[in-house]
Amino acid sequence: MTDVLRYTAFSSDPAGGNPAGVVLDAAGLDDAAMLAIAAELDYSETAFLTAPPEGLGEAGRAFTVRFFSPKAEVPFCGHATVATAVALAERIGPGDLVFATPVGTVPVTVTDDEGVLRATLTSVEPHVEDIAAADLDEALAALDWPAADLDPALPPRIAFAGNRHLVLGAATRERLADLSYDFERLAALLRRLDLTTVQLAWRASGTVFHVRDPFPVGGVVEDPATGAAAAAFGAYVREQGLVPEESVLTLHQGEDLGRPGVLTVTLRAGDARVRVGGAGAVIPG
Template sequence: MTEGTLRYTAFTDDPAGGNPAGVLLDAAGLDDAAMLATAAEVGYSETVFVTARDEAERRFAVRYFSPLAEVAFCGHATIALAVALAERIGPGPLTLDTAAGEIPVRTVADGAGRVRATLTSVPTRSRPASEAEVGATLRALGWEAADLDPRLPPHVAFGGNDHLILAAAGRERLADLSYDFDALAEVMRRHNWTTVDLVWRASPVRFHARNPFPVGGVVEDPATGAAAAAFGGYLRALGLAPAAGTPIAIRQGEDMGRPSDLTITLDPGEPRTHVTGTAVPTV
């Protein structure tokens, strides 16, 4: 493995929870093949690579790789990177240049020294999913149309990557996830979706989520910041966004034994999502 690769887990303060990410703070000398090989060796859903840096301006060029391919944007690896940087150069604002666009990140240390990071997504968008998109996905998941919540229609939402959002009618349906890995991966590759964001609404400001990620070689993501950003755009598009600045809690990873807590907030007139979480080293 490339020397200096850090391992953090994001959207948790427990090393046994959250979504692990590899973090390489100096990848300026690595080519695409080397970054992909490193991500594959790390074995997490994503590893983030800092390919250029200006510490005086607190600006960093970054790239994200799953074990199988490059990803334009990854939320949990962004939170992990932001915390790792804040621990080394101090908390404060950061700017990340990604393939998806510029991502501002704010890092703040609490009284106990723990760092909390908030990323601001690129502009989001959301559109109704077609019958063909939904039908093929339901077949791969082994779900029926009756398993969906009619109050939260299927959409394809973007917050740096595209995600199909399907809302389960009940918590039990969300908890029982056993899908055809290859079939779902084929559907997702066809439509260029990064994850399928399966959600259940516990209240207008609290959701449970699961994110199958077969296109990245991973059965399920324990915490998906990019999907949370897209989900904020989805709520805005449906007119379901709460009052400005009201926290929306997303609980993910619970059913796979890696509980994660993501918080999103939305501002009126701004098509972006603020995604907040913590991160800690895994070892």
Template structure:
């Protein structure tokens, strides 16, 4: 199956920051085994596969190095920029495994920016047993959490466990049992843990363990940003409409900036800039 593979970093203006993504574009999608092989060879947390090459409506599938992922925000933003470069600014409709996700692409200050609008978000209060097990694996204590942002399972195309801590210091210290957390997340159908510290009403800091994708930590997670925005709205924890900024990847040396718009209803909008990864850095892992 012929196609072109691009390597980009999303939610940054510097290829040394953000979250790397592969974007494969062709006239027809490869078979599942081929997509999985390519994603493993690329080695980034996700690679998006898009077809057909022309038209405003495309089918997209996302693969981590180990498995298919229902939805991936940073690879969607990167895909939007690839489509914008190939076919011009505008809005492209991506038919994902979880529903239609429009992505709007524009040039800003000499660079490229894309905004995805998530499928309808959802959330559930996290069961105490799940929270207790996750905290034990992280080596955290319940008293370190922010009582104003209760633990929740949040959805914006994929499910995430949201745990908000009361201090930045707690968020900066992250060391967990990889296999134990992976097993818990597979059992609970979680894509990442969305670990956050709220600096202000509109400014958050996040870290996202991603062992189910074979990655210790994700430097920028657009799907989790959408899920967080949806959770805050649906749980009545923020006055809408609202805008948030999420800083992620700082502690791991890949600073990322995610802009989140929370309308009064409908999908959550996640915006980020995207840059190419130089060929000499293709084999460098985040």
């Protein structure tokens, strides 16, 4: 019988953050079995670990990781990466890990902060691109957001740091809190544009943001805390010149769902990759 662990990421409280499934030994599972486990668990993603490619990282601290939503395999998942790293650290100790993922090699460092395990992943090389006006109009129509509710200081873009995400800035916290969208219409747009989520963001201060992530392509109305989108968002704000090249951002997510989480996004001068970190905890049950 496959042992499916349950962890939350980006919170030290099991009732906060974003739950993920973790299967530490998926060697005997084929794609259909992994998808079935993810669908039965019904979290936004479940991570499945197998042996690493030859020569990747330190023995016993390197793994191949695949991610499945309840609907399909996804190339990368930040919160399941954090959850997996915390689960491993509880068994083999904090320190450096290396994950071979479908989008590339993702290093992760786990530290013990007075009994709270925190994992920080380093993204693959990110990039940012424009979105066509017609596609933006369709996204706003699916969200039922008037264009006037967008923050002109956060221009719409598509950002990638493992997955592609449409970034939209909300002019007010109230706009961000009022999320009721056309699930099938937005899902169709995201599939056509090869997007994973829409990263909705409201800027509370220079380096503090509140974010939400509709995730209809994964069969989930909203992802409570989204590490891959946070990495893409870090690349986006840097590319737009919205923060200094060397910055630490705080992203609050999940408050409107009753599952508050905190994501720390670190940007380093001279390094295009984005670091995303947060606490993790086992979900009892």
